[in-house]
Amino acid sequence: MSDTNALWQAALSYLKDKVPPEELESWFLPLTPLQSNGHELRLQAPSSVYTRYLSEQYLPLLEDAVAMACGNPLRVVISASPTKEAETLPAFTFNPRYTFDTFVEGPSNAFARAAAVAVATNPGSGYNPLFIYAGSGLGKTHLLHAIGNHLRQNRPTLRVSYVPTEKFVNDLIHSIRLQKMNDFRQTYRQVDVLLLDDCHILAGKERCQEEFFHTFNTLHEAQKQIVLTSDTPPHNISGLEERLRTRFAWGLVADIQPPDLETRIAIIRGKAHVEGYDLPNDVVSFIAARSRDNIRELEGYLHRLFVFMTLTNRPPTLETVREALYPVLPSERTSTPQEIIRFVAHHYGIKVADLKGRDNRRSVAFPRQVAMYLLREVLNLSYPEIGRLFGKHHSTVLYSVEQIAAQRRKNPNLDATLASFVEQFRS
């Protein structure tokens, strides 16, 4: 192995720990080391798309890797291969976790999923373009990757490109600046399937719309499949030219609505299973109830729970999940058990220590029962959880909560007072 090759292999081993495997495969492995001396390492990329992307996104990291590999700083120079005339988008590595199998189907997304499956099975022949719209975190990108993964597996010779619209816009700006519009056009028009994510980003960008209009027409006329996603339906994207708006609606428009509780529960179960966890029903329902219209948010809660469990070595119980999520759940951030206990003690003019103590005189026992009632009513804590906070058996808590509930029904003043407490803690 030449010195240059050995240097590059050592730099790649360093990069392996610094970038995700798919990035390494897409962007770094295709590079060829050409030459090195005491000052610089020259690398050749398959096309100027690579050169540009690597220079913008990864040059400092590449220089670090090379410095680590040879022990002193070297300049890294990347040039595009002169022999490759046609520019192509680099083979994109689709997220292996985003497949049709892992996409949980429910009434809110069944239509969009079926349309995506149809397109993945017969690209270019049916619904073209397929336009999927939904709010944030509801699975648009997941479905695009699922189409990509399906095609890679079943039609490996097709050129399938996943492009975030932001990348399309950046590439265009770059190409205009470097006067490389021909390269740009070739890149985007030489695909069999174009998966364009978040196309609403085109709104208000006239030059980008003009260019995408021609890209769209070229692909569509050649019966190449186009799939677009957006956060709103075509007719609601303000700042979008009419000719694009109508084209976006030419094929099939499908929406994804926020999932119902059962679907959210199934999604959480699926994600937990992938991570190797089997969560009890009450924990899954607790998380599922915390966000109605964003799966990404639910995933965030789930990951927070897993990290918390790992760091504290706690089992997945309701108590654990509540504690893990306190700082990130807006409705619960305002009232913690300790805040409620402090509030009740203050309201009745006694000390927190008395409230949690063994004094059973009515002046203390009644506020204690009120505190237990509020913890149940406001935070929905279980009887054993409340019991632990006061050092009491859960049957005592049950009795106290029932006592206060019964008195509330009989005593309008107490009812109004407790209603205002509950309201205050919930708001």
Ligand SMILES: Nc1ncnc2c1ncn2[C@@H]1O[C@H](COP(=O)(O)OP(=O)(O)OP(=O)(O)O)[C@@H](O)[C@H]1O
């Ligand atoms: N039906 C589903 N089944 C399984 N996972 C889902 C489902 N819907 C969404 N998800 C998961 O939710 C997360 C967010 O989804 P995704 O990134 O596809 O959302 P998006 O609609 O593209 O959001 P944005 O508009 O913010 O980019 C992903 O991890 C995805 O796997």
